[in-house]
Amino acid sequence: MSKTIVITGASSGFGLQLASELHRKGFTVIGTSRKPQSYESDVPFKLIKLDITDDNSIKQFTNELFKLVSRVDVLINNAGCLLTGMAEETPIEQGKQQFETNFWGTVKITNALLPHFRNQKYGHIITVSSIVGLIGPPNLSYYSASKHAVEGYFKALRFELMPFNVQVSLVEPSWFRTNIGENAVAINKSISDYDGYREKWIAFTNDGIKNAENPTRVTRLIHKIIDSKQPPLKNLVGKMSGTIVFLQNYAPKLFEKSMLSQLTKAKT
Template sequence: MATSKHARQSVALVTGASSGIGRAAARALFDAGFSVVGTSRDATRVAPLDGVTFLDLDVTRDESVSALVAEVIERFGRIDVLVNNAGVGMAGAAEESSISQAKAVFETNVFGTIRMTNAVLPHMRAEGAGRVINISSVVGLIPAPYMAVYASTKHAVEGYSESVDHEVREHGVRVLLVEPGYTSTAFEANAAWSASPLPAYAGQRDVARDVITEAMAKADDPTVVAKVIVAAATDANPRLRYPAGPLAGRVSVLRRLVPWRAFDKQIRKINRLAG
């Protein structure tokens, strides 16, 4: 049974909380007054974080997701906010990517988000309140040459989140999007590159690596994104989309206002694309 303290205090569940944006979000949500559960594939290897309970979770496995959500509700009595942050990266030309490699990225970034959302929605609907915050990306809003598979997962998360948000509002639940730009974490450095590199893309692939490296040198600190996640979790009248950081804010505005041809030209210029 949950204690009376747990029954009163709002609970936030953050996936992929061992490092980067997830860890910063867990800390910020605790500072904002939440009881926080953070997850990792192996919680025993996660450095302790004051005020955060770490539990094991593999978002690619149905049974792991079901067990984790049941444990959180049993121990804390409620789940008020779910932050779907767990994700994996991938770069390289789309043609170079194997189907199995692409499926693995979708399994975590898209189906992991869906699994977690489906698992918490019955509880949130029964309570008549709750927020699901899905961590998208600036590349969920724009084309991302040499990151097509990863970008497509974030485009999918965008469409899924906006659609489900309409479905669950009548039950007091919101599904919201936080859209970071480049963020100073190990995420990009650990991103897989396409399994079967082709000579046709070799030169431009090297340029793409340089573009990513230069962008990372100016990347936002994870605390920038964490602050936006807290806003999404606590705003009295939440917005559907929360760009996080200056780059994401600019891209969000430009995507809506700039004519397609001009935007297309700018994408090619920024990515130093030939032809």
């Protein structure tokens, strides 16, 4: 029997590509979008309205979901957003909003489906994190912090759900061509002392996005995780990602030197 997969943030970008590919592979895919009416005629799978930052929206989504299906096998937490800005110059309210989406929103929709997974004694929760949930690049302080929080939460959740035969996995991509950069939100104030430094890192980031890999590699990895009988918790993916994390953990001075050398090469 085909597995039923719920994918948050499935109306555009990587979420749309992932949902479309899994649908093509024969899975029953239920995608979510804040404005499904704008996209549902263009996608081959079912789209349901969901704003993961809104408690009422989550409740309405869950009710509608279980009118459509009696069983959910896999939840893929993909919805998220990107806030850019140096740590000191980022207003706390904007930082909180980053957490409301990337961390609390992800936690809330996961918690909404946990009773279902526990009752059926089966399920799989796959959360799209990021390599910046393992390292801390400049100009991405709150985004990085939100992904670090996601990493810690799902590491603990994996142990808590073992008695119920519910699997938990994290996918940690590095540079891939998605629309997250296009949809990034910049801080609404800045400190002039950081201007030159910030511009260098923005140039470095833009160059990384321009030369990034095709996200089909991430899609293939997630398909493999879904099919795995013993899926791993952590799943790094992307060029040099393993080396980057290894250097930070075991050769931190070399890691910092490498990061700063990229800054000197960046052309603004």
